[in-house]
């Protein structure tokens with residue numbers, strides 16, 4: 001195990017996964033997750049998130065590459081890793097005739113040193129639903145039950161595959177709170193998500209997967225900073241783009257004109273916006289529908305997907 005200041009609880013090196021039919025879903029990815037970090041794997045449908053997480057959980061051996069979870073190979077040393085990890089799968093798949101309480105107690109029987117079932121049900125907001133049969137739960141409540149079961153063993157490392165899919169906005173925020181609370185207690189969390197807002201809000205670091213490869217990785221701010229900011233406005237009547245100051249001198253890296261609307265991309269948002277406003281002020285014109293915004297993770301995500309498609 002790494003004895004650096006940052007202990008790598010998860011280490012993935014050159015990971016590949018080729019399915020039986022020959023399809024290569026994971027094409028050589030490497031990343032590390034430190035103790036107490038929340039790490040998000042993002043990606044378009046079919047990018048390889050679940051294929052990767054299943055390997056980290058030790059459900060299958062990698063075709064190639066190396067994985068260490070808490071210093072062990074999760075597949076060949078499953079007995080050493082499994083008791084210290086919690087897994088929330090995309091489909092829980094427990095018997096739907098059992099009640100919430102029965103399900104949690106049954107699961108607790110399979111976990112060594114399990115926490116009291118009611119305690120974890122309370123954590124996920126299901127304490128009042130203990131007598132309800134699983135089949136009668138809403139989709140969101142089932143996801144919460146999945147999460148409760150993953151927490152029964154008080155895991156050091158928690159794998160959450162799309163933990164908030166099917167939850168309403170309030171349920172999603174509750175889950176985020178819970179993940180943050182777990183992180184604050186030192187739990188390491190690896191989650192996959194389709195919700196960029198979730199990754200932006202929750203993840204200390206993230207990787208964007210695209211077609212089995214990592215297209216970008218870093219903190220949400222680092223990944224976002226690699227994208228240009230945007231300014232858009234309506235040209236004042238009688239003005240053309242050529243009437244603006246030379247765009248290159250404003251720090252503009254690209255622009256589009258759509259009728260009277262101008263859209264600028266810039267990596268120097270403050271300078272471009274300031275100089276544009278100074279120009280408008282001096283010209284005595286109003287820039288209507290002015291919109292100035294930093295890049296969001298969503299733009300980074302869409303930019304990566306589009307760029308990779310062109311490159312493919």
Ligand SMILES: Nc1ncnc2c1ncn2[C@@H]1O[C@H](COP(=O)(O)OP(=O)(O)OP(=O)(O)O)[C@@H](O)[C@H]1O
Pocket residue numbers: 019020021023025043044045046047048049050051052
């Ligand atoms: N058992 C399998 N056999 C063959 N191909 C598979 C198998 N499981 C997944 N795939 C393929 O591998 C690719 C990656 O799938 P994976 O489920 O890992 O993606 P994902 O990023 O989790 O997608 P989603 O967001 O839709 O859940 C997809 O093209 C999928 O069709």
